[in-house]
Amino acid sequence: MVRMAEALVRLEELAASPIVSTLSNAFADAGYELALVGGPVRDAMLGRPVNDFDFTTNARPDDILRVVTPISDAQWDIGREFGTIGARIHGETVEITTYRADTYDGVTRKPVVAFGDTLSGDLSRRDFTVNAMALRLPQATLEDPTGGVDDLIAATLRTPIEPEVSFGDDPLRMMRAARFQAQLGFHVDDASRDAIAAMTESITHVSAERIQAELSKLLLTDHPRPGIELLVDSGLADIVLPELPALRLEADEHHHHKDVYQHSLTVLEQAISYEKERHPGAEPDLVLRWAALLHDIGKPATRKLGPGNTVTFYHHDLIGSKLAKKRLGALRYDTATIKAVARLVELHMRFFGYTEAAWADSAVRRYVRDAGDLLERLHMLTRADVTTRNRRKADRLAFAYDDLEHRIEELAAQEELDAVRPDLDGNEIQKLLGIAPGREVGEAYRWLMELRLDEGPLGPEEASARLVEWWGQRS
Template sequence: MSNLVAQQNAVTELMRVSPLADELAERFARAGHSLYLVGGSVRDALLGRLSADLDFTTDARPDRVLAIVNDWGDAVWDVGIAFGTVGVTKKGMTLEITTFRADSYDRVGRNPEVTFGDTIEGDLLRRDFTVNAMAIDLVTKTFIDPHDGMDALRLQVLDTPATPQESFADDPLRMLRAARFAAQLGFTAAPRVVAAMTSMAAQLERITAERVQAELSKLLLAADPRPGLELLVDTGLAEHVLPELPGMRLAIDEHHQHKDVYQHSLTVLAQAIDLEQRHEPVSGPDLVLRLAALLHDVGKPATREFQPGGGVSFHHHEVVGARMARKRLRALKYPKETIEAVAQLVFLHLRFHGYGGGEWTDSAVRRYVTDAGELLPRLHKLVRADCTTRNRRKAAALQATYDELEARIARLKEQEDLNRVRPDLDGNEIMRLLGLSPGPQVGQAWKFLKELRLDRGPLEHDDAVAELKKWARDQGITPPG
């Protein structure tokens, strides 16, 4: 894409929001201040994908910005005012207006000593990457590009306005942002950026787990996370973010008795993303499914055993993997519900392979559905994505077998409410029939009836009562009457 075409794209996109931008620029000009569209908004305008969230910068100090927009915006907030940012919503668009920054960093923590600047050039110099260091003067509609960001955009290269060493020393999170942009934009990091990321990877220890998690999640939610994940692993950053990922790069034995687990996991992730919309579509990227796909075989390195005769086994790697996934996601401060969902999917992902040629009983199918619970649609996708064999006949057979399992689930669901499997008798009836007060024995009886329900499906009421009383006698409980 030539610079001229890129500029035309930017102007076209800018015209789409120009009445709003022009209106805002006029207010700042009347107050004696400049206003620029900046950063990711300019980058996205050049790419023809400007969103409804716009970033602006100005020479006006935060209190002046508040005064200028206070009676103009539909809503105004000042949560980020300590960092020079005022937020505004107007006609369905979200605008963030930040005073020129000329921050200094102690290079121990991440948060800078906030210092306001006086020039757009100084503000652009402190930005993370040259593709984010361009601005559009909203009064003259002219481009400001002191660091050749447009050329970097055309070449799809991630480079820094200052040296990478200076940039990453100021804020190590920028290294993770490089990997995220590699995933989101499909750009390649410049050699000097890769070198700095590799030598400075340990600097990530300065960043809080919450900030690391946020960047990792954005990377995984990209259309194609693979380039970003590979950059994390190749530079050593993954050792400080998700060490289990490079840990899956097992040395392949001389007889090639197993796949490269790392490459396999990246392929499963890509296939799971493809299935998000093709199989039981969802409204947007599914972070839980993507984390589970990436980590489903994370337990293999710890469970690998070489068998006599040259075979390799990974017994119970799903159990070990669920435990490892839970531990890592906790360290990254993911929400509890996300952690448990991912761990359960990792734990269940091998269950289907016991299905074989379709010889599961209805009881086994009920247990599969019950154990998955609300995760069943994701489990379907994960299991299907886990087939990476190049043998087309074998792949087709596996998919056909899973088709049959889903069909059986559907047939059983027509007959029974598999999503809410409960005993045929409730707790109150159990206590009445057995003459029990609330306590552990009631819970044991309830569990027995639920297992019976899973094994045999719905029972007639009299049959359920008979089975309960038989169980009670076996436990030394004498029912009344």
């Protein structure tokens, strides 16, 4: 709950901070207006940490650069065409943007910049009223022409102008509504919800890169579920992430009390909990969160009805891995992220064989080898995938995974399992067998790797004898 007296005190403290006061004094001395705007003002009033410093001014880009150069140790103007100059002041990055009155070209939905002359005009073109408040400097007076304070108190997301006009100007604002609903714990007002549902097709005018950025920001929030639900309920996900709403029609054979969509959201929440529990203070893990959300997207394509109306989803892990790779590729994610998420989706069912029969050491080694540097994420994903309400079953699975992790640790201590290699390298194989580099060396190396996984470290002498024997039989 926002207490205005406390919020105003926090704004005054923010205005007096070294970064803000340095900038405000410099712009005042140069005869220009300056205001801290948007997220920093909103977060300060909510008592949240202020991490970004965004300012707006009536100064034009060249004038901004001239004012900030003497008080900063770095400047950049890559946003000059949009009126934005960046600088580093007191070790913090700030952005200062000329008052804007954006219009959009109606085709690509890219902003066509028109510089404005007033702070109120600039605020009225922003996405939501809670982001359309400004702290005018150096006076430290709050400017709120669109009712952002009332919406902040009511925890409501509302557009400053008619939502159809705002979302029509930039359809990405519909996805921002989902992100802010998750990030702030606010609810999107009915008019905006109705407009989003009616205008979903307009998101196709937005580039994949911009959509990707919003989805990442949403997943990296502490509680992404409300935002994801808005994307699905409004129909936006049918366009930007269609594999997710498709899960609503599928019943999960392991979790009869939920459909796969709800199960996937729960897995995401539990993965985030494990992430925070096992790595407190670490940055949010986008790869793990994507894997948790997408781990079952292969189920619609693999759903089969069996005797007694039983439902199976054989090989949904392999199909899901391919679908995840395709979707994240369409969203223009980098290759490393795509490969990691797809691999986790592919491996997420591997553990459940461990609960059916004890694994030999060789199977544990293969589990670690196949996971590679994703092993810790696979631990968290697999544990998060247990959402059954049957306490006995949940405890059995938890105990089984505890046992698997313990065995991995024991084997790692014995064998340096995280860096498993054959006992001989490629050069030693060539010398021992008298062969040149080529396909045969690779075959021998792979045979030694399987031997290493099956029996553990043998040592160079034993491995050499076994390889010579195998080579002779092969020849």
